[in-house]
Amino acid sequence: MILKKIINKINFDGKKVFIYATYGCVWPGDAVDRVMKIIRRNGGRVVGAIVIPMSHSYNFILDRKLIRELSDADLRIIHEFLDKVLKSDVELKSFSDIKTRFISTLLSPIATPKLIPKPIIDYDKCTKCYACISVCPTNAISIEVEGYPKINYSRCMRCYLCMRSCKFDAIRVRRTLINFLIRFGKALFRDDEKVKIKTS
Numbered sequence: 001m002i003l004k005k006i007i008n009k010i011n012f013d014g015k016k017v018f019i020y021a022t023y024g025c026v027w028p029g030d031a032v033d034r035v036m037k038i039i040r041r042n043g044g045r046v047v048g049a050i051v052i053p054m055s056h057s058y059n060f061i062l063d064r065k066l067i068r069e070l071s072d073a074d075l076r077i078i079h080e081f082l083d084k085v086l087k088s089d090v091e092l093k094s095f096s097d098i099k100t101r102f103i104s105t106l107l108s109p110i111a112t113p114k115l116i117p118k119p120i121i122d123y124d125k126c127t128k129c130y131a132c133i134s135v136c137p138t139n140a141i142s143i144e145v146e147g148y149p150k151i152n153y154s155r156c157m158r159c160y161l162c163m164r165s166c167k168f169d170a171i172r173v174r175r176t177l178i179n180f181l182i183r184f185g186k187a188l189f190r191d192d193e194k195v196k197i198k199t200s
Contacts, residue, residue, distance in 0.1 A: 003035070004034075004035075004038065007035060007038045007039065007042070008038060008042070010042055010044075011042055011043055012039060012042050012043045012044030012045075013043050014043055014044075014045065015043075015044055015045070016044075016045050016047050016089065017039050017044040017045060017046050017047065018046065018047055018048040018049065018050075018085045018086075019032055019035055019036065019039075019046060019048070019049035019050070019095075020049075020050055020052075021035070021049070021050070021051045021052070022051070022052050022053070022054040023051055023052075023053060023054070023056075028051040028053075028096075028196065029096075030096045032049045032051060032095040032096065033094055033095050033096050036049070036092070036094070036095065045091045046091060046092045047085055047088040047089060047090065047091060047092055047199065048081065048084070048085035048088055048092055048197070048198065048199035049092065049095045049197070049198055049199075050078065050081050050085075050195065050196065050197045050198075051095075051195070051196045052070070052074070052078065052195050053070075053195070054070070056159075060160075060164055061160065061163075061173060061175050061178055061179075062178065062179060070195075074195045077195045077197065078195060081197045081199070084199055085199050088199050092198060092199065095198050116158040116178075117158070117173050117174045117177050117178055118151070118153055118156065118158070118173070119151060119156070119158070119160055119162055119163050119171050119172070119173050120171065120172055120173065121148070121149060121150075121151065121170060121171055122169075122170045122171070122172060123148055123170075125168050125169060125170035126148055126149065126168065126170040127168055127170070128147050128148060128149075129167070129168070130143070130149060131162075131165040131166060131167065132149055132162035132163075132165055132166055132171060133149055134165075135161045135162060135164075135165045136161065136162055137157070137159065137161065138155045138156065138157050139155065140152045140153070140155035140156040140157075141162060160173060
């Protein structure tokens, strides 16, 4: 959502563009295709795209074996992509395959609000330091009348930066459920946990 607002303000004026995107540790979804549409609408020509699995803000609550690190082979793929895409001049039409686009259409509207556990504030531990408010990327946390922070779950993107920033352990999440969902996602999209590239 944040990136969409930024890209929508750019007039690419026929410039050649390549997309370098990262995602958590499960599945990149169709974000690249959606970004490509905005770039084309604003006059840009996408000649290549790459998505890379990287450490996510919620890695601190995951079992260590669920976290994927970049390998030397991944880095070679990235360098080869950059060498190739800088020489390319033919516009890329799409990035994701049909399966990815179909599943994204079904899951995207419900995945975050329905499936991903909410961060919950423990008001007995909260000291009203407001560290959580300062780190929230979607401004989903506001101050209640009593001075306590309150999470607007319709805006919350479940990045858990609020939880990570809290020094008093006043924000919690169901870690067991998160780890189960990550394992399920890895099993469902087992061929997607790698660097993916596409050029024209």
